[in-house]
Amino acid sequence: MKITVCIGSSCHLKGSRKIVEELQRLISEKQLKDQVELAGTFCMGKCKSGVCVTLDDDFYSLTPETTEDFFEKEVLSRL
Ligand code: FES
Structure with a gap:
């Protein structure tokens, strides 16, 4: 599984x-x-x-606060 995080300037900010x-x-x-x-x-x-994040081919929009939730709900459930 691949997680890609946008590090462009807007997402960086x-x-x-x-x-x-x-x-x-x-x-x-x-x-x-x-x-x-x-x-x-x-x-x-x-x-x-x-902050744009993709998990394989699915698109998500995250903040630092929602990252753990995303990880638990989306990432762990796919393993
Ligand atoms: S900086 Fe444009 S989508 Fe992340």
Whole structure:
């Protein structure tokens, strides 16, 4: 499974770095490094949607506050 976080300037301002850190933390905490690949991407063209994140082919809009929830509901349930 692959999670891609937008690190374009608009998403960066909305906290994409924090989201990446949070995801890294959750992935290593749950020892999922072999199963979940984390990547960054430049602007996805949906800046208004907040920090743009894709999980495989699905699109999500996250904030640092909703990242853990997303991880638990969307990521863990797919493993
Ligand atoms: S900067 Fe993230 S979608 Fe544009």
